[in-house]
Amino acid sequence: MVSLGTTGVYAREYDALDRAVEVGFASGRVISVAFPPTPSADADADHELLDRIGDYLDGDEETFDEFEVALTVDTDERDVLETVKQIDYGEEVSVSQLTRMVGKDPNEPEDVEFVDETLRDNPVPLLIPDHRVQGGPYATPRAVRRSFREIEGI
Template identity: 65%
Template sequence: MSLAGTTGVYARSYERLDRAIKIGFASGHVISVSFPRTIPEDVDTDHELLDRISEYLEGSEETFADVELGLTLPTDRRAVLEAVESVPYGESASVSRITRMAGRDDNDPEDLEFVKDALRDNPTPLFVPDHRVEGGPYATPSDVRETFRDVEELR
């Protein structure tokens, strides 16, 4: 999906979530995702990516793999989020597995805590699908996470 040139903030309310999804863009890259209860007044509600999220919430198998992210993170944190991104639609992975996928030792408490911190600070939940990680923590609020898990039939 070409988002070339897209800059700004877009949001839309989704009945299934009982809240909105707000997406920040810079130079065609998604840089932030949040889940406010209401749509802020200063955002645009019309964007193709918001349409795709609607389809996802209605059960369309959507991976968002083509959405370019603008993650301004240290390389080691980026490795954690890339590991999360690689978990396929409809599947889940434990924090331990994500730790190993990120090249860290899941038997090392410091490595596990590092991965948990990266998950907690995920700036683009849904596109870096932390809802697919078992035993978080998560950047995605619990009610939103449960809806995403229901959509993907993760149990």
């Protein structure tokens, strides 16, 4: 794991997104990723993860695996998010496939809705790449998602 420092908010504007990426940390672990129009006034722009996001936006194949994510969700939601995290760069799965991958039935509306809600509530989009799930709701805003998919060729 990469040493991420301590607790705080880090953000930087990226021309490729026409907006900022803001990352929250607690005890050296990533707890949130957001895409505000501009960085928060109190956010620090100097962080290794922001550098790596810039590399990703420039076309480098980044997995962000060495950055520890702190998920405060129940076990079933964690299973969905951890499965999404395993989708390789440049690959995609459908919501139905993801539902099946986490041991739920894609023909059961409640199972699909559970997966949809988990995707919509993803606290760390990009690090848990919901943009690689086709046809679902996303925590990643539409324009950002489109940019990520274009960068990855999906």
